[in-house]
Amino acid sequence: MQDDPVIRVVAKVLIPAIMLFALYVQFHGDYGPGGGFQAGVIFAAALVLNAVVFGLHRARQVWPMRYNLMGVSAGVVLYGGTGVWSMLAGANYLDYFALKADPKAAQHLGILLVEFGVGLTVASVMVALFFAFAGRLTHIRLVAKTAAHEAADTDASREGDAA
Amino acid sequence: MGMFAVNAFLLLLLAIIAVVALRVHRLFTLVILSGAFSLTAAAQFVVLDAVDVAFTEAAVGAGISTVLALATLSLVPREEKPHAIAPLPAIIAVATGALLMVSIGDLPQFGAADAPVHVHVAPDYISGSAEKIGVPNVVTSVLASYRGYDTLGETVVIFTAAIAVLLILAGWTRAPYRREDEDQNRASTRNIRDKQEDAG
Numbered sequence: 001m002q003d004d005p006v007i008r009v010v011a012k013v014l015i016p017a018i019m020l021f022a023l024y025v026q027f028h029g030d031y032g033p034g035g036g037f038q039a040g041v042i043f044a045a046a047l048v049l050n051a052v053v054f055g056l057h058r059a060r061q062v063w064p065m066r067y068n069l070m071g072v073s074a075g076v077v078l079y080g081g082t083g084v085w086s087m088l089a090g091a092n093y094l095d096y097f098a099l100k101a102d103p104k105a106a107q108h109l110g111i112l113l114v115e116f117g118v119g120l121t122v123a124s125v126m127v128a129l130f131f132a133f134a135g136r137l138t139h140i141r142l143v144a145k146t147a148a149h150e151a152a153d154t155d156a157s158r159e160g161d162a163a
Numbered sequence: 164m165g166m167f168a169v170n171a172f173l174l175l176l177l178a179i180i181a182v183v184a185l186r187v188h189r190l191f192t193l194v195i196l197s198g199a200f201s202l203t204a205a206a207q208f209v210v211l212d213a214v215d216v217a218f219t220e221a222a223v224g225a226g227i228s229t230v231l232a233l234a235t236l237s238l239v240p241r242e243e244k245p246h247a248i249a250p251l252p253a254i255i256a257v258a259t260g261a262l263l264m265v266s267i268g269d270l271p272q273f274g275a276a277d278a279p280v281h282v283h284v285a286p287d288y289i290s291g292s293a294e295k296i297g298v299p300n301v302v303t304s305v306l307a308s309y310r311g312y313d314t315l316g317e318t319v320v321i322f323t324a325a326i327a328v329l330l331i332l333a334g335w336t337r338a339p340y341r342r343e344d345e346d347q348n349r350a351s352t353r354n355i356r357d358k359q360e361d362a363g
Contacts, residue, residue: 025218030298033214035306041222048230069329076322079315094311104297111298111307114314121318125325126227132332133234140238 011053018046026119030108036115040122047127056134068128075121082113166210173207188243190236198229211273215302 026039051059083094091098096110180203184196201224208217271278292304306314 029303030300032300033218033302035215035303038215038218038222041219041227045222045226045230048227052230072322072325076318079318083311083315094315096308096311103295107296107298107304107308110311111296111303114307114311115303118314118318121321125321128325129231129328130227130234132329133231133238136238136332 007053011049015046015050018049019043022046022119022123026115027112029115030111036118036120037122039115040119040124041126043119043123044126044130047123048130051130051134056131060131063127065128065131068124068131071120071124072128075117075119075124077117078120079114079117082110082117086110169210170207173203173210176203177207188245190239190241190243191233193243194229194232194236197232198225201225201228215300 022039022043022045025034025042026036029035029039047059047063050062082096082099086095086098087093089098094110094114096107097103098106099109100106177200180196180200184193184200187193187196201220205217205221205225208214208220275281288305288309289301291309292298292301296304296308298304298308
């Protein structure tokens with residue numbers, strides 16, 4: 001697939017558009033259908049498309065695995081941290097009214113933060129799982145290669161012993 | 164009449180896909196069929212005015228799940244192993260399905276205002292979403308504000324599941340590196356032993 005110019009060009013046009021759409025779904029979730037879960041999956045789809053068209057190796061250069069691990073944790077920390085912030089402001093855990101003086105603005109801020117946390121976690125989890133599953137093939141080839149090398153090594157040493 | 168035709172078409176399509184998926188043994192066909200099932204279910208959710216659920220079903224069920232299953236397909240054989248129908252699970256599945264079909268008659272009419280689910284907390288959420296929270300999408304205000312704890316729990320579930328899956332996959336794939344380490348350790352201990360013997 002990496003050699004097909006049509007697929008490469010279409011993917012190059014589509015990937016930024018998909019990412020932009022994911023951000024729209026993420027931050028427009030208050031007004032229309034959408035939210036963190038859907039946005040996270042759509043953003044992950046852009047990175048998966050990148051990996052499918054341009055190869056897993058190049059996708060991992062663009063978006064290293066450690067970004068995924070940081071994103072998975074950062075999303076949960078952002079969500080839980082919003083709750084801690086509202087506690088520090090003197091209200092119950094995840095009670096957004098304490099975040100700002102204006103109640104509606106406070107709710108907006110709280111929902112925006114936790115939805116972004118959800119989106120971050122979901123996107124990172126999806127990309128991490130795809131990288132892990134797709135990377136298995138490379139690793140299995142590596143295991144087979146190592147095993148073949150070891151077999152060759154033992155054969156060579158046996159021949160050496162015989163000599 | 165038009166609505167009935169749309170519903171009948173989508174439900175018939177779902178049933179056909181399910182039956183075909185049962186009879187197919189090629190795993191690639193099975194993955195594509197499950198993606199098609201999710202997409203049809205998403206269309207059904209749109210008909211039921213549950214656009215947020217439809218969005219999730221289309222993105223997760225038809226999109227990412229299919230891609231993950233395809234990535235897994237490259238690691239497993241092409242065909243499902245032939246096996247006979249197990250009697251006990253089949254009986255349990257058919258009995259549960261029959262009970263559910265019987266209990267459909269006791270459900271309130273779709274969209275009925277006096278349905279139990281619509282008289283408990285839902286009116287508060289629907290009026291409060293606009294007046295107190297100022298978020299037009301009621302689904303978002305329930306998900307992120309009224310039911311913030313549940314969504315936090317869901318996020319932690321996704322987090323935990325991802326960590327577990329990554330640990331399982333990493334535990335296996337590190338094998339060649341560990342073997343190299345062991346070889347190096349063995350080599351270094353051999354060197355030390357040799358030196359000790361030389362000294363002795």
